[in-house]
Amino acid sequence: MRCVDLFSGCGGLSLGFENAGIDVVAAIDSWDKSVDVYNDNFSHPCYLHDLKDEVSALQIINKYKPDIIAGGPPRQDFSSAGKRDESLGRADMTYHFANIVCSYKPKWFLMENVERIKKS
Helix, strand or coil: CEEEEECCCCCHHHHHHHHCCCEEEEEEECCHHHHHHHHHHCCCCEEECCCCCHHHHHHHHHHHCCCEEEECCCCCCCCCCCCCCHHHCCCHHHHHHHHHHHHHCCCEEEECCCHHHHHC
């Protein structure tokens, strides 16, 4: 199975998928420093891209034809340890993740988040 990792950070989720035998073929994150670290540690590409631009993100994803879309959208606004200020826009990234998943319609998806998201 092929996987694309969104909000990949430095690649923790990707590493877990690879260790489970899943073929991670690409990743996307918007923070240049994490993209640099990711690209230093994996053989597949990690793209520097703002996932608010869903159309361009889908163009990248479509090139790889993944069976799985995985990702951990920002969770600071939902975390019991955070300031939980949903007005900062980070919480909106969960909607962008969902929109991308619904538009692409992979066989599987995995979204990492925190317990409190169910109450938001």
